[in-house]
Amino acid sequence: MSSLPPVGRLRWTDVPTPLRTRLETALGSSVVDAVTPAGGxxxxxxxxxxxxxxxxxxxxxxxxDDPLTDANVHEATVLDVLPPGAPAPKLLGIHRAAGWTAVVIAHLDGPHPDLSPASGDGGQTWALLDKLTSSPAPTAYTAAxxxxxxxxxxxxxxxVLLANPPGDLGLVVRHRLHELAELEAAWPALAHGDRIVHGDLRADNMVRDxxxxxxxVDWAHATTGPACIDAASLAPQLILAGHTPADIARLLQDHPATANSPETxxxxxxxxxxHWHRNARKPAPPRAPGLRAYQHRAAAAGLALLDYRLTGR
Ligand SMILES: Nc1ncnc2c1ncn2[C@@H]1O[C@H](COP(=O)(O)OP(=O)(O)OP(=O)(O)O)[C@@H](O)[C@H]1O
Ligand SMILES: [Mg+2]
Known part of the structure; x- marks a missing residue:
């Protein structure tokens, strides 16, 4: 019945029967197929x-007892209080049985957006971010x-890398560890703000319905903070998708979410x-294949962008 999931993902048939039955009752019909989407x-x-x-x-x-359940419940709470028009699917319900928790969300139909320069999806995503961050988060969201x-x-x-530089760190980066650690040290004091922050914006956490x-999608890390967080998180993803650091640096200079807060x-x-450079070097977690390879790629894209911001080349 189910298509094979990517390595590591639980399947519909792994869910205890009482919870599956509860979900089918809540949805008013039996499940005839369960497909694990690629991504994540x-x-x-x-x-x-x-x-x-x-x-x-x-x-x-x-x-x-899996920490992801708390994250899923957080996501469900957030989906319920996002303002009308926010680019998110509707929450359909939370169900608990047999020591498991399931969050049911409206299904979106379509692929992940194409963030390459050839597609209009990147432009649409920047416009959504402008709208999402142009005013303070509603009180109900902040409370949640x-x-x-x-x-x-x-x-x-x-x-961490400065305190104990790993052997595989390139010479150029090694010589810049002080400068990079100093830039990073400014972040905690600047990290507060009143805007909605998705907190994990990548192509595989979006669907082009x-x-x-x-x-x-995947609002599990949602929080409040300065407007720039999601735009600056998305920026290295666009470089990974084929944009040049110069183009993306220009975009950040002009985008309403980032233009007025260059230091932040x-x-x-x-x-x-x-974070990417450090985590990419940690041992691979057994149930998340591909994570470390992705972090290595993202680390390189992020540093290329940071360099362009700092030096103009
Ligand atoms: N509402 C939805 N409708 C259809 N597909 C969705 C929906 N929400 C998420 N997806 C798809 O399912 C995948 C996994 O969902 P999601 O990212 O929420 O799970 P996750 O386990 O929290 O992911 P991650 O591995 O990023 O932590 C997404 O990459 C996306 O392809
Ligand atoms: Mg995800």
Whole structure:
């Protein structure tokens, strides 16, 4: 019935029967197919369900003692309080049974956006970010995220690499560790703000829905912060998709989310890039194949962008 998931992901049939039954009851129809979409590095169930009624729904589920359950519940809370018009799918429900929790989300139909220069999806994503960050987060959203520590605010890595430089660090980067650690050290004091922050914006955390257009998914890291966080996180992803650092540096200079906060944007980029450089060198987690290779690529793209911002070349 189910198509094979990427290595490491739980499948629909791994979900305890009482929870599957509960979900089918809530959705009003039995599940006839469960497809695990490509994308992401998580190990939990993340599947598009097709029901006997023909309707589709997206579900994420994990055992309650898995930290991903807290993240899923946080995501569900956030989906419920995002302002109307936010580029996010609707929450359909949270269900618990047999020591597992499932979050059911409206299904989006389409591929991940194409962030390459040939596509209009990148432009659409920048426009969405402008709209999302142009005014303070609604009170209900701020109240929903206030108790969850911001992953974005805690990003760092150059400090750790400076204290103990790894053998495989290139000479050029090695000589710049002091400068990079100093840039990064400015980030914690600048990390606060009142805007909605998705907190994990990559192409695989977006779907280009046939009706809604580009829509952000995976709101598990959502928080509040300065407007620049998502735009500056997206920037290295565009370089990975084929844009030049020069083009993306120009975009950050002009985009409303980043134009007025050059210092904060640079400090965040330094912290994010340090985080990637540090984490890429950690042992690979057993259930997240491909994560370290991605972090190496992202680290290189982030540093190329940071360099362009600092030197103009
Ligand atoms: N509402 C949705 N409708 C259809 N597909 C979706 C929906 N939400 C997410 N997806 C797809 O499922 C994949 C996994 O979902 P998501 O990113 O939310 O899970 P995750 O386990 O938190 O991911 P990660 O591995 O990034 O932590 C996404 O990359 C996307 O392709
Ligand atoms: Mg994801």
């Amino acid at each position: 590095f998580g190990h939990q169930l993340a599947a598009a369900l097709t029901l006997a009624s023909g309707r589709r729904a997206f579900v994420k589920a994990a055992p309650d 995220v206030v108790g969850t520590p911001s992953g974005a605010a805690g990003l760092h890595g150059w400090d 046939h009706h809604l257009g580009v829509t952000f 944007t640079t400090a965040f980029l330094a912290a994010l890039t340090g």
